[in-house]
Amino acid sequence: MRVVVCRELGPLEGVVVEERPEPSPGPGQAVVAVRAAGVNYVDGLICQGRYQMKPPTPYVPGGEIAGEVLAVGEGVGGVAVGDRVLAMTGFGAFAEQVVVAEASLQRLPSAMSYGQGAAFVQSYSTAWFALAERARLGEGEWLLVLGAGGGIGLASVDVGIALGANVIAAASSTAKLDAARALGAVAGIDYETEDLKTKARQLSGGGVDVVMDPVGGAHSEPALRAMGRFGRHCVVGFAAGTIPSVPLNQVLLNNRTVVGVDWGAWAFSDAVANRALLERLLAMVDDGRLHPPAPAERPLDDAVAVMGELLERAVTGKVVLVP
Numbered sequence: 001m002r003v004v005v006c007r008e009l010g011p012l013e014g015v016v017v018e019e020r021p022e023p024s025p026g027p028g029q030a031v032v033a034v035r036a037a038g039v040n041y042v043d044g045l046i047c048q049g050r051y052q053m054k055p056p057t058p059y060v061p062g063g064e065i066a067g068e069v070l071a072v073g074e075g076v077g078g079v080a081v082g083d084r085v086l087a088m089t090g091f092g093a094f095a096e097q098v099v100v101a102e103a104s105l106q107r108l109p110s111a112m113s114y115g116q117g118a119a120f121v122q123s124y125s126t127a128w129f130a131l132a133e134r135a136r137l138g139e140g141e142w143l144l145v146l147g148a149g150g151g152i153g154l155a156s157v158d159v160g161i162a163l164g165a166n167v168i169a170a171a172s173s174t175a176k177l178d179a180a181r182a183l184g185a186v187a188g189i190d191y192e193t194e195d196l197k198t199k200a201r202q203l204s205g206g207g208v209d210v211v212m213d214p215v216g217g218a219h220s221e222p223a224l225r226a227m228g229r230f231g232r233h234c235v236v237g238f239a240a241g242t243i244p245s246v247p248l249n250q251v252l253l254n255n256r257t258v259v260g261v262d263w264g265a266w267a268f269s270d271a272v273a274n275r276a277l278l279e280r281l282l283a284m285v286d287d288g289r290l291h292p293p294a295p296a297e298r299p300l301d302d303a304v305a306v307m308g309e310l311l312e313r314a315v316t317g318k319v320v321l322v323p
Contacts, residue, residue: 004094009049025073036118036320038064044307062093066117084108086117119318123155139164141209149176200226220244
């Protein structure tokens with residue numbers, strides 16, 4: 001079978017496609033034929049050695065799959081050959097087949113394509129954990145989403161609307177803002193050409209209640225200043241490439257709160273609660289409350305190009321690799 005291999009941490013040019021033997025399941029495991037593998041910003045960072053997690057090399061990148069069960073090992077009773085499933089794999093997703101622990105598998109809802117399933121878990125789990133669990137976003141509140149055209153950004157728009165909020169999308173291009181509006185954002189701000197703080201305060205009638213910030217860089221401080229009384233600023237990541245320094249008096253003013261969001265670490269530490277979170281999200285897709293957009297599809301051979309495009313913030317929405 002064909003797999004994408006990062007031979008050593010560093011430039012993405014060191015990531016190649018190789019042939020490897022097909023795997024067999026052990027006890028409590030299943031082999032899944034990968035129909036789509038989600039590509040995330042963090043995948044490129046890990047390959048480059050720029051992330052806190054540094055796996056031993058060589059390794060197969062990618063942490064999200066959707067596909068069909070090919071074989072099951074001893075003791076597996078929750079899934080059967082032929083079942084449509086999705087999973088977080090940790091690593092190993094950029095391949096034609098992957099061995100997955102039964103406990104990590106979830107049935108793929110009939111309403112979702114393989115591409116939607118492979119692009120769903122990380123983005124939507126992060127958005128729900130941030131907005132529903134950490135920030136306690138309420139019905140009728142105003143939500144400002146930075147990086148609104150990216151995977152986490154679009155998921156945050158969708159989740160925010162499902163929670164009853166009024167969503168303002170902020171992004172760096174018309175195409176990205178259009179994608180957010182298509183999901184239901186009530187307004188958009190091009191923060192490369194418009195004053196983010198001023199326009200967000202105008203649109204929300206005095207200040208937003210929650211900021212979803214997976215971007216960092218120069219946009220964090222004006223977003224913080226755009227919040228009203230008791231505003232909550234969710235710090236999710238730093239796709240802009242720099243970790244911002246903000247004046248803490250802006251946190252003190254109006255009793256604002258800065259909220260750290262690390263869904264991955266929480267999910268690893270509390271697998272039972274995380275499984276319940278994902279089951280809730282999948283049920284919301286089934287009943288039409290969430291509307292994950294269809295991702296762009298690329299072949300395995302494009303893995304390096306896709307990771308590079310994500311690092312350059314040149315992608316609208318999500319991209320999956322289709323073996």
